[in-house]
Amino acid sequence: MMTGVSGQGINVSLLRTKNIDAMLAMARHDGLKKVLGPLDLILMGIGAIVGTGIFVLTGTGALTAGPALMVSFVIAALACGFAALCYAEFASAIPVSGSVYTYCYATLGEIVAWMIGWDMLLEYGLATSAVSVGWSGYFQSLLAGFGLTLPTALTAAPGAIPGVATMINLPAMLIMLTITALVAYGVRESARFNNVMVAIKVGVVLLFIAVGVWHVEPANWRPFAPFGASGVFSAAALVFFAFIGFDAVTSAAEEVKNPHRDLPIGIIGSLAVCAVLYVAMAAIMTGIVPFQQFAGVDHPVSLALQLAGENWVAGFVDLGAIVGMTTVILVMTYGQTRIIFAMSRDGLLPRRLSTVHPVHATPYFATWTVGFVFSSIAAFVPLNVLAELINIGTLSAFALISVSVMVLRRTHPELPRAFLCPFVPVVPLLSVAFCLFLMVHLQTMTWIAFLLWLALGLAIYFLYARRHAVLNEQ
Numbered sequence: 001m002m003t004g005v006s007g008q009g010i011n012v013s014l015l016r017t018k019n020i021d022a023m024l025a026m027a028r029h030d031g032l033k034k035v036l037g038p039l040d041l042i043l044m045g046i047g048a049i050v051g052t053g054i055f056v057l058t059g060t061g062a063l064t065a066g067p068a069l070m071v072s073f074v075i076a077a078l079a080c081g082f083a084a085l086c087y088a089e090f091a092s093a094i095p096v097s098g099s100v101y102t103y104c105y106a107t108l109g110e111i112v113a114w115m116i117g118w119d120m121l122l123e124y125g126l127a128t129s130a131v132s133v134g135w136s137g138y139f140q141s142l143l144a145g146f147g148l149t150l151p152t153a154l155t156a157a158p159g160a161i162p163g164v165a166t167m168i169n170l171p172a173m174l175i176m177l178t179i180t181a182l183v184a185y186g187v188r189e190s191a192r193f194n195n196v197m198v199a200i201k202v203g204v205v206l207l208f209i210a211v212g213v214w215h216v217e218p219a220n221w222r223p224f225a226p227f228g229a230s231g232v233f234s235a236a237a238l239v240f241f242a243f244i245g246f247d248a249v250t251s252a253a254e255e256v257k258n259p260h261r262d263l264p265i266g267i268i269g270s271l272a273v274c275a276v277l278y279v280a281m282a283a284i285m286t287g288i289v290p291f292q293q294f295a296g297v298d299h300p301v302s303l304a305l306q307l308a309g310e311n312w313v314a315g316f317v318d319l320g321a322i323v324g325m326t327t328v329i330l331v332m333t334y335g336q337t338r339i340i341f342a343m344s345r346d347g348l349l350p351r352r353l354s355t356v357h358p359v360h361a362t363p364y365f366a367t368w369t370v371g372f373v374f375s376s377i378a379a380f381v382p383l384n385v386l387a388e389l390i391n392i393g394t395l396s397a398f399a400l401i402s403v404s405v406m407v408l409r410r411t412h413p414e415l416p417r418a419f420l421c422p423f424v425p426v427v428p429l430l431s432v433a434f435c436l437f438l439m440v441h442l443q444t445m446t447w448i449a450f451l452l453w454l455a456l457g458l459a460i461y462f463l464y465a466r467r468h469a470v471l472n473e474q
Contacts, residue, residue, distance in 0.1 A: 015109035016471055018346070020412065023096050023106065026345070032097070032254045033361045035188045038262040038269075041249050043198045044191065044331055045270020048245025050201055051328035054278055055321040056134055057239055058285060059300030065235035067286040068225035070279050072235035073242070077275035079438060080243045082431030083398035084271050085421040086405040088264035091250045092418035093408070095259030098342030099250040099335065100397045100404075105346070107407040108400070114465055116400050117343050118457035123393035124336035125374045127244065128176060128329050130390065132378040133157075135325040136171035138299075138318060145315075157380050173379035179329045180371025183337060186360050187255050190334060197327045202277075204320025207313060208301060209280050215308035216287030226291075237391065237441040242278060244394050245328065246271045248335030260418035333370060340366045347472070348465040392442050392450045395435040402431035 036044075058069065065072045090103045098105075101117035140155060156166040183190050225232055249266040253259050281301065288304040299321070305314040341363040344354035357364035406425050408415070421427055 014111040014466075017107065017109055018105045018471065020094060020106050020415065023094065023102070026096075032356065033187060034255055034257050036191060036252055036256045036262070037258075038265040040191045040195065041252065041256065041262055041266025042269040042273070043195045044252065044334075045246045045249045045266055046202065046273060047194045047198045047327035048248045048331035048335070049243055049270060049274045049328075050198075050205065050277070051131055051134075051245075051321075051324040054205075054242050054281060055299070055301055055317075055324060057241055058282060059294035059303075061235040061239040062282075062286055062291040062294045062300070064227065064238060065231045066223065066226040066291045067221040067283075068232045069235055069239070069286055069291075070282040071225075072232050072239055073275070073278045073282050075233070075236040075434075076240040076243055076438070077271070077278070079236075079240065079395075079398070079431070079434035080246065080271055081275070082427050082434060083402055084246060084267050086402045086428055086431060087247060087250055088267045088419045089405055089417055089421040090401065090408070091253060091263035091267060092260045093412075093415050095253040095256065095263060096342070097251060097254045097338045099247055099339060100401045101339055102342055103404050103408075104400055107404040107411065110348075110466070110469065110471065111461060112400070114343075114348055114461045115454060115457055116397055117339060117348070118460070119393045119454065120339050120397060121336065122453055123244075123390050123397070124248075124332050124339070125370065126377070127390050128179075128332045128336070128370075129172075129374045129378040129381070131325050131328045131332070132172040132176045132375070133169060135175050135322060135329065136169050136378075138322045138325065139171050139175075141299075142318060142322065157378075168379045170379065173375045175326070175329065176333075176375035176378055177371055179326070179333055180367060180375070183330065183334050184357075184360065184362055184364050184367040184371075186362060187252070187334075190330060194327050194330055197323050197330075201320045201324040201327065204316050204323070205277050205281065208305065208317055208320075209277075209284060211310050211313045212284040212288055212304060212308065215310070216284055218287065220287050220290050233437070234441050237438040239278075240391050240395070240438055243271065243274065244390065245331060246274075247394075247397070248331050251335040251338035254338075260416075264419040333367075333374075337363055337367045337370055340370065345470075347468045347470040348461075392439055392446050395439045396450075399432045399435040402428040402435070 061072060062069045094103060094106060096102050099120065101113050101120060104116050105113035140150060143149065150170065152164060153167040154170040157169050158166055160166055182193060246267055249270065250263060253263060256262050285300060285304045288308050294300050294303070299318065302314040302317040305311070305317060340349060341354050343349045344351060344366065353366040353369065354363060355365055356362065405421055406428050409424055
């Protein structure tokens with residue numbers, strides 16, 4: 001079994017890998033409670049996936065692809081599906097907190113693991129901030145329906161609304177801090193809350209499908225792809241955001257009763273359910289409303305029902321959006337804290353971030369650190385381009401996990417696996433190809449911002465993480 005190092009001199013420490021047996025042994029003695037089952041994991045995945053992407057970004061995607069948006073969702077789902085099979089093999093073989101960071105540390109080396117962990121901190125953190133801002137908008141809309149309004153200064157970040165003097169997005173900050181408190185309190189309580197919320201929002205999605213299908217006008221689907229293949233692919237790169245979250249299931253590895261069996265079920269099951277729901281919703285939305293009418297609309301699903309005369313269902317959709325975004329914040333916050341926990345335990349981040357609360361059995365300090373930092377971002381930073389920035393981070397992670405599963409097959413062929421990714425190396429290579437293809441369709445500024453974040457991470461690695469790594473002690 002490969003325990004350790006490759007290269008000479010500095011390359012030894014850059015490419016050193018963690019011993020998998022040691023990782024598994026450490027995971028058994030770190031104080032996290034094993035309380036989650038397969039249904040919890042499927043609902044956790046759905047909780048992370050169904051949110052801002054489907055309730056908000058579908059309108060923007062329709063403007064880019066037209067009625068062919070449903071094909072864009074299929075392409076995005078395939079990119080996620082190939083990656084999900086790779087995730088499932090890793091999760092069944094190495095059920096350790098940290099998700100793709102941990103898997104890369106075991107296969108591709110420390111510097112790759114650090115960079116992808118650093119990347120995932122940005123992805124998960126900005127996702128919670130962005131969704132919190134979306135949650136705030138829907139929440140304020142709900143209050144307005146009851147004749148209630150907040151002071152203008154408390155409704156948005158400074159400069160978020162041109163010509164309007166705003167100081168802080170207070171609802172966004174408060175929902176982030178509330179979810180942080182729940183995650184810090186305990187994983188069992190968080191899972192129960194998530195399960196109830198997911199049941200509500202899936203019910204709302206099914207209600208939309210059941211009511212909306214009777215208002216579809218096939219004429220609205222013509223022309224089917226008004227902007228050609230490039231429009232379909234560009235929309236796929238955008239709505240990929242709607243599928244982000246199933247990978248957060250792997251972050252729960254050390255708190256699952258039977259991780260070897262249940263983690264693959266949670267990963268693949270949640271993605272499959274959401275893919276079917278998304279394609280159905282895209283088909284019905286573009287069948288009810290000519291896609292041009294989604295311009296400038298941040299509530300496309302409820303708009304479709306309003307134009308169909310189903311205002312009572314539209315109200316339920318708005319409620320479902322609020323519930324949906326709440327669970328996304330919950331699961332993404334949970335996933336991020338477990339990645340930080342794993343990186344801290346390995347010494348790449350300050351050790352205090354991996355301390356476990358003696359009563360709640362959660363990484364308490366890491367959870368509240370995440371909550372305060374990203375609730376502040378949600379409160380004070382206008383978040384206009386986050387969807388693409390989050391997408392590029394996730395696509396790079398999916399590409400790396402696909403490479404890692406091929407490496408693991410060669411370096412650890414004897415490692416027990418409850419789930420095998422089929423048709424290796426074909427499926428992993430297809431995953432890499434899909435991810436790189438979608439990344440190419442993202443904007444230049446997104447690439448620049450992403451590379452700047454990685455450059456900062458590289459500096460921190462050489463100044464702190466590399467010198468404090470636990471592997472230095474071995």
